[in-house]
Amino acid sequence: MKVPLKFTVNGVLREVMVEPYHTLLDVLREELGFTGAKKGCDSGHCGACTVLLQGKAVNSCLVLALDARDKEILTIEGLAQGGKLHPLQEAFLQHGAFQCGYCTPGILLTAKAFLEENPHPTEAEVKEALVGNLCRCTGYVRVIQAILSCSQRGLL
């Protein structure tokens, strides 16, 4: 039986009806149309579904939608502001840090939360932070370069 759920997505208060067993991923994608969070495995291993919940990177396929009640969510659609790319998005573009793009929203959001905690990481720390995001296309090399370039420029 569906129950109401109120939460804030990208700064806007949303109200939807959800089943208790629905995941945050399914609700974001199917009820609200935020398809930027992707379903890669639905079991918490690939990170393509990553969104920020109260500023923390989570696998939204492992979060029950109801656990997001009254909380704040940031999806990839909310990263660029006023038509301007976020410095991380700009860095990914300049460094060629994406190819098919399916894992990219998850990686960008994980990187954003990470750099906010650790603005000047070492390469090893960047790799540790991103270990939960699988990418099949890039070999991760330019992902690391793009994230480090953001921290070095202090542009956050």
Next chain:
Amino acid sequence: MTEYTYLGKSLPRTHDQGRLTGESLYAGDFRLPGMLWGKILHSPYAHARILNIDISQAQRLPGVKAVVTSADTPGLTMGRWLQDRPVLAQEKVRYIGDPVAAIAALDQETAEEALELIRVEYEELPAVFDPFLAMQPDSPLVHKDRDSYEPRTYRGRGKGNIIFEGIVRHGDVEKGLAQSDFVHQDSYSTQAVHQGFIEPHAVLVAIGSQGKATIWSSTKAPFIIRRMTANVLKLPMSKVRVIAPNVGGDFGGKGSAYLEPIALLLALKSGSPVKLVLSRQEELTSTFVRESAFIELTLGAKKDGTFLALKGKFVFDSGAYFDLTRASDHAIIFLAGPYNIPNVELRGYRVYTNNIPRGQVRAPTAPHPTFAIESHVDSLANKLGLDPLEVRMKNGVKDGDAMPGGGPILKNVGLKPTLLATADYLKRERGPREKNKGWGVACGEWGLRQVDPMEGATSSAWIKIDEDGTVVLITGVTDNGGGQYGIFAQIVAEILKIPPDSVTVIAADTDSTPFEVGTGGSRTTYRVGNSVRIAAEDALQKLLSLAAEKLDVSIGDLAFHNGRFFIKRNPERSLTLATLASASLASRRGLIIGVGEKLREEMLTAQAKAENEVDSAIYGTHAVQVEVDPETGLVKVLKYFAAHDVGFAVNPANVCGQIEGGVAFGMGYALSEEVILEQGKVQNPNFRDYKLPTILNMPSIESFIVEVPSSFGPYGAKGVGEPTTLPVAPAIANAIYDAVGVRIRDLPITPEKIFKALHKSHS
């Protein structure tokens, strides 16, 4: 060395910028009003006759709107080349995972619940999981009707479960072995791996009021999907439209119809749009993975390292269905590697079993023979006390050499520069020996066939110039991640002298874009790039001719730059692209359109040449440093170097991206990935136990681009997507041998295997 404005530059991928913001849509992101969710019922048995399917209970479940089985189809089979596969199982199932029925319901949960209500009566049949047993005449037969499958005749068709058997012979191999100073014989085995794309197969099908189906599919080959889907369901092709939106990785796995006909049937029966998306478990149990292989090699050489003779054989476990675009005749060639070997006898067998089916995976049929020959060459070099890189240089192919077996002549061979670059790198990076650390090298080759006449691998491109001067490129190509649209924009930009960012690309819709066989084969820039070039040159000619007329000069008096056409000796007299385009539209000339097709004449000439020579084979050499932990067998890849001949790098950053991604792809094959099968059942159908390389596994990677131009590719371009994965596994195996003295000849090289080998050698 030509200086270009846009070609050869590492321009950022602005055409794909939407992938950074969530704007770019993938097939599973589309939705339509009244849309239903589809789910497939898969066979729990590896080999069984279907006695009866009762869908009545499933149909009665509230929320279920359609249930389909093969009874809803015309009963035909399909396949990318060999048409051995029904849409849904007919009469029998051939592997655990074989699609048997499908459901469309109001939501995913109802669809899943309904699957359990479909009652299938099976009669189990003896199954065969070992390809060697499957080759025996008394083995259970996976496909008893195989001789009726299209194409009915092909070179190498075998008997019983043998899909293909072939032999390539040249010289006298026994004599060559007898004359050798050293002969090394060994065997190798490799595993099944999945393409590993992060986006699972997904389709959305909607049938319009005039009976025309629109299919949004995660595919790299919309035209192939359209043809296959229409043919297998006996629909006119004009009633099927396929659109490929953004594709979340393909690596070979999305070029053949699978979900599309099933979803189309559900849409027809339910009268509603149907979305069908595979779960990760379904990806890893019931799609088309790489064949596993058993390979034997016997290589004879003189004591100075010159190869004299090679005897080789492979047996491929090809699973229950076969979905490649060729039998395997070209795979036999890979056994000999990129080497000149005067006497060869190479055999190959591809066999049906009741295991998971096999299809195209990045560099189809190549990494297994490459692993074998590149490990083998090292072993022989070690036996001879010679440097493995030197042995490769000594025997490596060059211009004028024939392909193994006295085949076509190789031209524009870029192997040697990659070997030299690797030698330089090692001289620079390899220090004194360190305990448990080692270095290994290996080569790889790809692209040994020019054009596949069977699939009409020509391409076309159109350019239209809108009345405001905007240049629009129209192509059937999909971008699965490789950055093709940016590449094409760079080509158009160079010719028309406009910024690449300003070129709009419209793509991958069977209704509105020209025919295209599909992105892949490391041949997209090579094939389609030429069509794009010709289209741009055609548009340019029309612009120049109109500008000359309007400015009352001859074409030779004109120059152009940044959207402006002007008289060379009087540059103030000029016309913009916008003016020319509108003027053309207003006149009898009409819209300015550039048409690019590999012209018939050119195509036929190229084809004839292709049979006798290969000018765009792509070679690479890798070097890798590993560290082995002798207590656990764990391998850490420390440093990586990859040199690749790409002919001409239209966008060097893109090329490096393919190298880096290819190395990661190869590392998975080498060290951690395996579709683990036991009695036909996949033991690890999830991303926890099917181990893709993570960011933590990656070493630093140094890429080195070699450019030995091809005769046919645009600006000399060849290709790069696939060969970058080939040398990785053998280079790592060779490095492990250098580090701790054990040779693992069975992929993937897991810590257990190294541990066992280390302890065996010490006991």
